[in-house]
Amino acid sequence: MWKTANNTHFEGGTEELDKHLSTTITTENDLEQQVNLFSEAVQSACWRTFQNTTTRKKKKNKKSVPWWTDRLTLMRK
Numbered sequence: 001m002w003k004t005a006n007n008t009h010f011e012g013g014t015e016e017l018d019k020h021l022s023t024t025i026t027t028e029n030d031l032e033q034q035v036n037l038f039s040e041a042v043q044s045a046c047w048r049t050f051q052n053t054t055t056r057k058k059k060k061n062k063k064s065v066p067w068w069t070d071r072l073t074l075m076r077k
Contacts, residue, residue: 025031 025034
């Protein structure tokens with residue numbers, strides 16, 4: 001299923017999609033609009049599918065090395 005520029009759903013195979021696009025795209029602006037819609041759809045699918053590692057919050061209580069203790073923290077101050 002494909003979503004067209006006028007927010008209607010289009011169901012069918014690639015041949016039907018090709019026919020639909022060839023009648024929809026008549027000017028350079030139409031082509032640009034279809035390319036933008038396709039690009040947005042791909043980006044949206046990627047954001048929903050792939051893990052985003054930059055949004056992980058760093059734990060404040062996490063020790064940088066396993067042997068670090070609270071006593072060492074006090075001694076360091």
